[in-house]
Amino acid sequence: MGAERRRGRGRTVRAAALLGCGLMLAGCASMPDSGDVSQVKASNPGDSQVRVYPVTPRENAEPDEIVNGFLEAMTGDDPGYATARTYLTKKAAQEWKPEERTTVLNAAPVGRQERNGVREAQDRLTYPLRGEQIASVDSRHAYEPMRNTPYSGTIQLVQAPGPDGQGKEWRIDSLPPGLLLGESDFQRNFRPVNTYYFASGRRWVVADPVYIRQRQDPVTRMDPVAQTVKALLEGPTHWLDPVVDSSFPTGVALKDGVTSLTPDDQNKLKVPLNKKADNIGLDTCRAMAAQLLFTLGDLGSARVEQVELQSEDGGTLCLLGExxxxxYRAAPAGGLVVNPYYIDASGRLAKLEAKAEDVGRPSPVPGPFGDGAVRIGKVGVARDERRAAVVTDDDRHLRVGSIVSDGAAELPSPLVRSEGVRADDRLSAPSWDGRGGLWVADRDPANPRLLYVPDGSEEPVRVTAPWLTDGVRIEGLRVSEDGVRMALLLRKGDKTTLHIGRVERQGTGAKQTVQVVDPQAIAPRMESVTSVSWAGHSRLVVLGKLAGGVQQVRYVQTDGSTSAAVIPGLNQVKVVAASNDESYPLVASADDGIVRLQAGANWQPMVEKGTSPVYPG
Incomplete structure (x- = not known):
């Protein structure tokens, strides 16, 4: 049924129905009053078409039924979690705040007695809860993954007055904070969306992924669109907050009582705000509308092509269209034409047409990087596709030059030189951000450095990276288009793991100070990652191995949650590349040369011999 099940004594405590069925079967109209609960295997985990309808505890229910009934009721979405609260004492029901955090386990939690429960007194029982925690979601809707961390919690029951004030019934008076869900129930109840803010001091957007409810939120009673708007107005997640700004003034919120937002037949969404928005200027209002337009454009379930912000009395504040x-993009010109590049068998930089029906013949780029004047080892192409940064001379030198001008251009002088003894201990593949800045890592063990080259031509700036110590080595890096996030492949010992670092800057040009801080592990269950590329505003395509598994290509969100998109298997992959424009195919290098993967198709050969495929960035 797409929802996790538990085994326990007493009557069934969950009913599920498939949405979209024209009729409800008569057998679903009532619940049995006795009999064991049978194990039911889940079909598609996270199936959003499954609805769960929890039931209240029966009279004189046994402690096992109360514990497991409450755990089941947490997976429903009835208003205010009213059913779940019937399993709690009056005081616990008032104090429980399911919205403050969500703890996600790899399987549905089960309350099990140890030797028929730990009886602390005649009228008190404690039930241990055990499991493997894989993630948590905080009150700002931010998802944090973890590598199967042992989870331990307790539920305490007491004898409390019954609903009619007569007699005694077992009820829960102490419980873990927030919600406690198995992964399947979490995926069924929650969905990821991108909220958008502006890079600090700039007017281009940065995606900040969060999780909202799939359907109406039990606490706020808001539909998914209203939830998404509310999440945006509350501000960025704690990790991203230091490097982004919101155009919404402090205190601006949805008008009181607004719980549903629906686009009209022209795909325009009217968003009524409270009085705090009444006196905002037009430029600020348009920036607010831009944040909403980007955010709602990623929602998927509602097509929004225009956003109209309204004052509390219904007047129009401003209007912004698609x-x-x-x-409001970091590199608008770079998004118009996107081509993948690769290094051919002769060490020259060549361009491909990934979207063409017939892949055709690759063409070496104009200038010294395409005419064989130097043998290229690694490459990064600027987002405007006018320049490239190449690593040459056995990974010792970084050079930047034009890839659009014809003629006998001279080989550019090196901007960076590594003194590493071995080629593997020299320069990484370079990466460009949407500001025109260039990034590269020098992996010399005697002097490990992360470098930033403003405008791809100025004096390199040494980047502060306090985590680049204690044997940590940068195997690879890819910078986001917005320039405030960096995907890092960090090696320590024999493991290479994927992290996202936050890019913080002060000043301008060669005088600016730049640091990459607070790297977050976003694929903790992958024990080895060998290639990464940005594949959207908050999505990465990753080549690596799950613990105990085989090599695979998969999508990972920047918050560490995995995408439902399936990527067909490919043997002996070495590098994988993607475009920020998700309509463009994946490109990879494998034993069979350069291959591509278009939507709805299988991997297709492009070039028999070649390495290091990259999209601009």
Whole structure:
């Protein structure tokens, strides 16, 4: 049924129905009053078409039924979690705040007595809860993954007055904070969305992924669109907050009582705000509308092409349409034409046409990087596709030059030189951000450095990276288009893991100070990652191995949650590359050369011999 099950004594405590069925079967109209609960295997975990309808405890229910009934009721979405609260004492029901955090386990939690429960007194029982925690979601809707960390919690029961004030019934008076869900129930109840803010001091957007409820939120009673708007107005997640700004003034919120937002037949969404928004200027209002337009554009369930912000009395504050979104991107020109590049068998930089029906013949780029003047080992192409940064001379030198001008251009002088003794201990593949800045790591064990080259041509700036110590080595890096996040492949010992670091800057040009801080492990269950590429505003495509598994290509969100998109298997992959524009195919290098994966198709050969495929960035 797509929902996790538990085994326990007493009557069944969960009913589920499939949405979209024209009729409800008569057998679903009532619940049995006795009999064991049978194990039911889940079909598709996270199936959003499954609804769970929890039931209240029966009279004189046994302690096992109360514990497991409450755990089941937490997976429902009835208003205010009213059913779940019937399993609690009056005081516990008032104090329980399911919205403050969600703890996600790899399987549905089960309350089990140890030797028929730990009886502390005649009228008190404690039930241990055990499991493997894989993630948590905080009150700002931010998802944090973890590598199967042992979870331990307790539920305490007491004898409390019955619903009619007569007699005694077992009820829960102490419980873990927030919600406690198995992964399947979490995926069924929650969905990821991107909220958007502006890079600090800039007017281009940065994606900040969060989780909202799939359907109406039990606490706020808001539909998914209203939930998403509310999450945006509350501000960025704690990790991203130091490097982004919101155009919404402090205190601006949805108008009181607004719980549902629906686009009209022209795909325009009207968003009524409270009085705090009444006196905002037009530029600020348009920036607010841009944040909403980007955010709602990623929601998927509702198509929004225009956003109209309204004052509390219903007046129009401003209007912004889809055609104006380009004004708020970090690299609008770079998103118009996107081509993948690779290094051919002769060490030259060549361009491909990944979207063409017939892949055709690759063409070496104009200039010294395509005419064989130097043998290229690694490459990064600027987002405007006018320049490339290449690593040459056995990974010792970083050079930047034009890839659009014809003629006998001279080989550019090196901007960076590594003194590493071995080629593997020299320069990483370079990466460009949407500001025109260039990034590269020098992996010399005697002098490990992370370097930033403003405008790809100025004096390199040494980046502060306090975590680049104690044997940590940068195997690879890819910078986001917005320039405030960096995907890092960090090696320590024999493991290479994927992290996201936050890019913080002060000043401008060669005088600026830059640091990459607070790297977060976002694929803790992958024990080895060999290649990573940005594949959207908050999505990465990753080549690596799960613990105990085989090599695979998969999508990972920047918050560490995995994407439901399936990528067909490919043997002996070495590098994988993606475009920020998700309509473009994946490109990879394998034993069979350069291959591509278009939507709805299988991997297709492009070039028999070649290495290091990259999209601009």
């Amino acid at each position: 055609s104006q979104k380009q004004n």
